Amino acid sequence: SDHGSSGRRFMLKLSGEAFAGGGGLGVDPDVVHKVAREIAAVVRDGAQIAVVIGGGNFFRGAELQQRGMDRARSDYMGMLGTVMNCLALQDFLEKEGIDSRVQTAITMGQVAEPYIPLRAVRHLEKGRVVIFGAGMGMPYFSTDTTAAQRALEIHAEALLMGKNGVDGVYDSDPKKNADAVKFDALEYTEVISRGLKVADATAITLCMDNKLPILVFELLAEGNIARAVRGEKIGTLVSD
Numbered sequence: 001s002d003h004g005s006s007g008r009r010f011m012l013k014l015s016g017e018a019f020a021g022g023g024g025l026g027v028d029p030d031v032v033h034k035v036a037r038e039i040a041a042v043v044r045d046g047a048q049i050a051v052v053i054g055g056g057n058f059f060r061g062a063e064l065q066q067r068g069m070d071r072a073r074s075d076y077m078g079m080l081g082t083v084m085n086c087l088a089l090q091d092f093l094e095k096e097g098i099d100s101r102v103q104t105a106i107t108m109g110q111v112a113e114p115y116i117p118l119r120a121v122r123h124l125e126k127g128r129v130v131i132f133g134a135g136m137g138m139p140y141f142s143t144d145t146t147a148a149q150r151a152l153e154i155h156a157e158a159l160l161m162g163k164n165g166v167d168g169v170y171d172s173d174p175k176k177n178a179d180a181v182k183f184d185a186l187e188y189t190e191v192i193s194r195g196l197k198v199a200d201a202t203a204i205t206l207c208m209d210n211k212l213p214i215l216v217f218e219l220l221a222e223g224n225i226a227r228a229v230r231g232e233k234i235g236t237l238v239s240d
């Protein structure tokens with residue numbers, strides 16, 4: 001069936017934290033299953049989906065650094081954590097009958113292909129989901145920045161950022177402030193000048209410089225990935 005998404009290409013950034021479910025750490029297969037089901041549905045509708053998953057459910061480099069570890073080494077631990085999320089998603093996509101490939105920025109031939117952009121595009125054209133792991137392969141970067149960079153390199157039309165427990169961008173933290181107001185739309189410059197927590201500054205400026213729209217939405221609300229792909233008015237849209 002064609003709901004207007006056929007052949008259109010999107011980058012989906014998934015919160016690593018969401019993968020942990022209620023536990024906070026590691027991977028909750030029930031959550032991954034749910035996300036895989038939703039991705040499978042949009043792929044069956046003809047959309048091309050590339051995925052970057054965060055790693056906050058395992059390690060964050062900055063947090064390990066605060067506890068005395070070398071930043072670069074802890075960032076590598078963070079990147080390796082994202083690969084476990086990728087493999088979990090690949091497994092549940094396979095169970096949904098959807099082909100996928102994991103491509104990592106750090107070579108690990110037994111579990112994933114290396115990052116090869118042109119090959120990634122070929123996979124997408126064949127209806128395979130491509131899951132990019134190990135971030136940029138470089139310390140001091142984030143998976144948000146990775147999602148923006150990969151989105152640009154594979155010519156995705158938008159960066160769909162699925163968040164954990166928040167349905168868009170607010171003027172203050174809605175978990176701490178009952179009066180927090182949600183934005184339906186924002187300009188990149190507002191995100192930066194107001195210091196809004198959409199993604200890190202590197203990711204935002206990369207999107208701004210290249211006019212890549214960002215949709216911030218609640219990942220785990222049923223049907224939201226399909227809504228995001230269809231361009232329905234959910235979450236917060238960041239653009240020019």
Ligand code: UDP
Binds near residue numbers: 055077
């Ligand atoms: N990371 C990195 N380079 C990258 C991507 C990720 O060093 O290109 C590391 C970094 O330590 C980060 C961790 O991997 O904290 C997990 O990635 P994520 O972006 O999910 O961090 P979070 O947003 O959860 O802090």
